[in-house]
Amino acid sequence: MTAPGFYFDRFEHRRPPPPLPFSPARELLWQFLVIVALVLGANYIRWRWMHSLNPDALWFAIPLALAETLAYIGLVLFAFNLWCTRDVPRRPPPASIAECGADPGAGERPLAVDVFITTYNEDEELVRLSIRDARRIAYPHPITLRIHVLDDGRRPTMQQVAQEEGVHYITRANNVGFKAGNLRNAMEQTSGDFIVICDADTRLFPTILAHTLGYFRDPDVAWVQTPQWFYDIPEGVALPDWLGRRLGAAGRLLGRGIERVVGEVRLGRDPFVNDPQMFYDVIMRRRNWCFASFCCGAGSIHRREAVMQAALRSFALSVDREVGRFTRDIPDAQLRDDFGDAMRTQVAIEQELTPYKFHVSEDIYTSIVLHNDPVRRWKSVLHPEVESKMLSPQDLLTWMIQRFKYAGGTLDIALRDNPLLRGRMTLPQRLMYLTTFWSYLGCLWNIVFLAAPVIYLFTGIAPLAAYSNAFYLHALPFLVVTEIAFMVGTWGLRSWDGKASYLSFFPVNLRALWTVLRGQKIKFHVTPKDRQEGTFLHLVWPQIAVIVLTLAGLAYAAWRVFAAGHADELPNLVVNAAWGLNNVVAMLPLVRAAVWRPDDETATDAAATAAGTA
Structure with a gap:
């Protein structure tokens, strides 16, 4: 029986938002505006290097111009990523394996689907909920559906839950490879x-197979990723209600007036900027035209044949590389071949066949292996x-653990096993992966901007x-058109949250980059599912330092300009004050997240959960 008191019980009624509607007219406008923005940006970068550097402070001028240039390259890549929406047409769910491009010898038998629920130390009753939802999966044709609990914690209580729910329980003697090994x-x-x-x-929703297996009618589709949706994100309090509690009727009136101008404002909504809709509904979805969306783990459906074929070819290439490392210096061709054949079996025994790459970011790593398959041009679908x-x-704390794992794993792949210059990826696919890698390097130039x-x-x-005037004529058109372009390109989403998170995220990305550059292995940490108690201001001291230094510098510069007789610096002060305040505003959400606490009802639910699972 399910333990009572889960904090998320009161969110069970929530339903996910529908995909952003596609508008050809809006897409055409976005494409026009972003081309104008990129042309203006190129002209701005040209002007920065050729006409604007301060010759008396090149130690300062050159790093900033370089940072702007690198950020502009990221802008070009991001524009390419967002260029167009071309959803893969959804096809009817197949009735048999023969309709999915299987070997003719497979006949007309029904499809067989395995649902893998991976777990390590999560609450058994939480996993029970996932099992029960998986059992509700519906399909319009006969299907063989097997649900398996993959328990890397080797817990008798988890095995008992699986038995009670009538599903398979799979465990192993060790945790080699972490989730990929599982x-x-x-x-x-x-x-x-x-x-x-x-x-x-x-x-899982009951519709997941009926809505996704049709994509596999294309025999080259290796996997389908569905959007992840966090249904427990705090919805916050509407601004009129928040002001009304403090100022009464006048506050509610003021709040409604503000919302008439800027749209709906909710205080306390999504304090950790967890809403993944920008990532899935915009970034990943717009990679569909070149079949370059990568696997994000949970919520993905994989063709077993694709995973195994790619793993076997990757295994063979690894064996060949290892044999070649020992034989390439043997001058005699016959001796080299004989020696290679002799040691190939031993090397093959020592190598591991890994359908899912043993890596902290096994999902994107496996995606790269499949997209780089030397024989099949496997496709992916969002x-x-x-x-x-x-x-x-x-x-x-949980948020930091998760983001560090993402950043460290991606940077580890990019810097140690870069796939962009080998394999059979198409050029658009390479550029899409480069966009992902480049975004995590943004911490380097974001430091300069801060x-x-x-x-x-x-x-x-x-x-x-x-x-x-030359600065304003080059900078302002570029900045204004860029903002308008991406507002149109991401219409329907709050893009500011993503930009602020990208800027304020610099310490985590820097730590991940430094860990990889030092040759240290990114460790796999299971993301906690329960709220960790305590104060987390120590986790955001870099952001607090940016805020304090910027505000203190602003006060000092204002004194210098208005009280110390340096009025000629006023134009410089205006630009840098606006720049610095933008940085401060970007840092504030993360600082607020460090002190965020659930409201009283949520806290009560969380306490009940803790008591029920102690």
Whole structure:
């Protein structure tokens, strides 16, 4: 029986948002505007290097111009990523394996699907909910559906839950390869044509197979990723209600007036910027035209044949590389071949066949292996509709653990096993992966953007020769058109949250980059599902430092300009004050997240959960 008192029980009624509607007219406008923005940006970068550098402070001017150039490259890549929406047409669910391009010898038998629910130390009753939702999966044709709990915690209580729910329980003697090893172990003991990957908290909707298996009618589709949706994200309090509690009727009136101008404002909504709709509904969805969306783990459906074929070819290539490492210096061709043949069996025994790459980011790594398959041009599809619900991080510590794992794993792949210059990826696919890798390197130039206004405010040294009319004529059109372009390109979503998160996220990405550069292995940490108690301000001291230094510098610079007789610096102050305040506003959400607490009702639910599972 399910333990009472889960904090998310009161959110069970929530339903996911529909995919963003596609508008050809809006897409055409976006494409026009972004081309104009990129042309203006190229002209701005040209002007920055050729006419604006402060010759008396090249130590400051050159790093900033370089940072702007690198950020502009990221802008070009991001524009390419968002260029167009071309959803893969959804086809009717297949009635038999023969309709999915299977070997003719497979006949007309029904499809067989394995649902893998991976778990390590999560609450058994939480996993029970995921099992029960998986059992409710519906399909319009006969189908063989098997649900498996993959328990890397080797818990008798978890095995008992699986037995009570009538599903299979799979475990192993060790945790080699972490989640990827857990999946490999399960693949060795199952035989379904397709595999649905779930985390312990992934609550599948009954429609997931009926809505996604039709894509596999194309025999080259290797996997389908569905959007992840966190149904427990705090909805916040509407601004009129928040002001009304403090100022009465006048506050409600003021709040409604503000919302008439800027749209709906909700205080306390999504304190950790967890809403993944921008990522799935825009970034990943717009990679469909070149079949370049990558696997994100939970909520994905995989063709077993594709995973195994790619794994076998990757295994063979690894063996060949290892043999070649020992034989390439043997001058005699016959001796080299004989020696290679002699040691190939031993090397093959020592190598591991890994259907899912043993890596902290096994999902994107496996995607790269499949997209780079030397024989088959495997495709991936981002299905735009939400087909499951999951739990979001409930505290800043959990959020940091999750984001560090994402950043570190992706950077580890990019810097140690870069796939962009080998394999059979198409050029658009390579550029899509480059966009992902480049975004995590943004921490390097974001530091410059955060430090630059602080340096000016305290020293009065400007990176530009002058903030003259030429600066405004080159910078303002670029910035304004870029903002309008991406507002149109992401219409229907709050894009500011993503931009602020990208800027304020710099310490985590820097730590991940430094870990990879030092040759240290990114460790796999299971994301906690329960709220971690405590104060987390120590996790955001870099962001607090940016805020304090910027505000202190602004006060000092204002004194220097208005009280110390340096009125000629006023144009410089205006630009850097606006820049610095933008940085401050971007840092504030993360600082607020460090002190965020659930409201009283949520806290009560969380306490009950803790008491019920102690």
